[in-house]
Amino acid sequence: QQQVKQSPQSLIVQKGGISIINCAYENTAFDYFPWYQQFPGKGPALLIAIRPDVSEKKEGRFTISFNKSAKQFSLHIMDSQPGDSATYFCAASVNYGGSQGNLIFGKGTKLSVKP
């Protein structure tokens, strides 16, 4: 029940296209859903995050869509660029009454954007 399932494992998109990565969870107590971007040889970098009281959050070309009833959330990258080629991780956590809930990560999606 603590798992976060991420798909696809890898994704190839043409420059200018839309990249879509999906995540699903079982634990309805999760209340924080971040996405991380990781380039080779670097640490993961927080990209965008959402809480379940909103259905969508947009930051530039990156949008999180959240479907609470389906227990799914997804990352959309509009107008994908070769510089977006990286591995993306979704994650989720629970806030236990003020103490920090630990992040549970998906297994990652390797995105390649072809010029």
Added chain:
Amino acid sequence: DAGITQSPRHKVTETGTPVTLRCHQTENHRYMYWYRQDPGHGLRLIHYSYGVKDTDKGEVSDGYSVSRSKTEDFLLTLESATSSQTSVYFCAITGDFGGREQYFGPGTRLTVT
């Protein structure tokens, strides 16, 4: 990398030897974490700390111990390294006041031969 340094950045060691990895932060954040990253497994939590001398186990804590004697430093020790502990290790921090964002360091690549 959000004021986080990890040392060493690369290490090769032999099976059975002890290894200590260091995470240092300049942000004065309360929470610190150690993760390992392996192909096909994503990031898995090893141990975390919620204050000086306050630590707890994560998902994959067997074979690892941690210590935090100062706010800025969080040490991860492999008491007797095994080949299964070959991995990339990341430290992360998060702040107080309800902040949920975790920020990661640059990582340490550890190879156990």
